[in-house]
Every structure is written in structure tokens, then in C-alpha cells.
């Protein structure tokens with residue numbers, strides 16, 4: 001199911017854009033309210049690719065992070081009291097807010113040189129999303145932000161996330177649905193026999209806070225991701241598309257997905 005929440009502020013946006021272009025200062029500038037900072041801020045971008053460059057002047061967040069915060073607040077307003085795990089946090093915005101405000105928040109990163117469960121010098125635990133060391137039914141809320149397009153076996157990762165969620169728990173995540181209504185297409189696969197990476201499309205990397213080379217994109221997702229998750233993990237998934245310029249939420253690929261493990265609500 002895809003919901004669309006389009007703002008009705010296109011006229012004012014057009015006027016503002018014209019002014020900013022005349023001034024030749026920003027590609028986009030907007031005063032508004034940051035759902036992460038929970039205060040009035042300025043949003044600005046000097047580049048047209050708003051998804052990675054439309055920053056909050058206060059917390060430095062980008063649109064998908066603000067969209068995720070809104071959905072966390074809506075779906076789990078008591079997140080401060082929950083047992084939360086985030087895989088591969090970005091070190092700003094929502095990750096920092098959860099870390100500061102949620103006593104039972106933990107986070108992990110994947111380090112190829114460390115054994116799963118070991119701790120890195122940075123303080124993060126090493127976890128491989130395809131094979132986590134956590135017990136079944138450990139978490140109320142599992143967060144990933146632009147991670148699921150970098151997994152070689154996303155079926156396994158979705159099954160693992162469902163395993164470690166408590167019944168009624170949710171995986172709230174962002175992932176770029178670049179293929180939209182077309183089928184998902186793998187970009188790279190790892191051979192089960194040789195372990196070698198086979199590139200099905202040109203290699204593409206996204207920025208990664210713990211790997212200077214960046215993370216290889218393994219999958220161009222379409223909205224069939226919801227069927228993929230259902231078949232892999234039996235967790236029904238909703239994709240929510242948001243657009244709200246006053247909250248600095250405007251860009252391509254701003255879907256926030258919510259997968260709920262069946263069970264009594266928490």
C-alpha cells in the first residue's frame with residue numbers, strides 16, 4: 001500500500017524559489033520546523049539533489065531523516081521507553097536523538113574484520129544484518145536508514161530483523177525506491193560458492209561513515225519490496241511517501257517503510 005501526503009504549498013514554493021534563484025544564493029531555502037530538533041530552523045540546499053543536500057541549519061539532518069522521525073513519532077510515540085536497535089546509524093539527526101533520549105537504544109555497524117558481537121574501538125558492536133547474534137524477540141523498534149539497498153541477501157536480513165523483533169514490534173526504515181513501480185533489480189550479487197562479487201550493473205557506491213570507499217549498492221528496489229519482505233519474513237509492510245516543505249521534507253525517494261511483526265500491540 002502506498003500513501004501519498006502531498007502538501008498544498010506549491011504556489012508559495014514557486015514564489016520562494018523564484019526569489020532565491022534571483023538572488024542566486026541557494027537552490028532552495030525555507031524557514032520551517034524540524035521534526036528532529038522540534039524547533040524553528042532554516043532548511044537550505046545549494047544543490048539540486050535535495051535528498052542528500054537539503055540540510056537543517058540546527059541538526060544537519062536531511063529530508064529522509066526528518067521523514068523517518070515523523071513516522072517513528074507517529075507509529076511509536078513512546079519510543080523513549082522502548083528497546084530500540086539501529087543498524088548502521090549515520091551519526092546525526094534521528095540517530096543522535098534516539099541515542100540521547102532512549103535509555104534502551106543500542107546501535108551496531110558491520111565491520112568485515114570483526115566477529116559478530118564483538119565491539120569496535122568506536123564503541124559500536126559489530127553485527128551482520130544477515131546473521132545477527134541477538135536473541136529472538138529482543139527489540140520493540142528496529143531502525144535502518146538507507147541500509148537495505150546495500151545487503152547482498154536482503155531476504156535473510158529481513159528475516160533476521162523479524163526474528164529479533166518482539167511480537168508487535170516494528171522495523172521502521174528508509175530505503176531509496178529508485179525503481180518505483182518497476183520490479184526490484186539486483187545490481188550486484190555475491191557468489192555462494194566463490195564469495196566473489198558479480199556486478200550485474202555498473203558498480204555504484206553511497207557514502208558510509210565507517211568506510212571511506214562507501215557502500216556498494218546491491219539492489220535497485222521497487223515497491224515490490226513489500227512482497228519481498230512478506231515472503232521472506234511474514235511482516236506486512238506499509239510505505240509512506242511524504243512531502244511537507246515546512247518540515248524540510250522535499251526530495252526524491254522519501255519513502256519511509258514500516259514492517260510490523262504480527263503479535264499483540266505493545
Ligand SMILES: [Zn+2]
Pocket residue numbers: 034035036037038041056057058059060061
Ligand atoms: Zn533539525
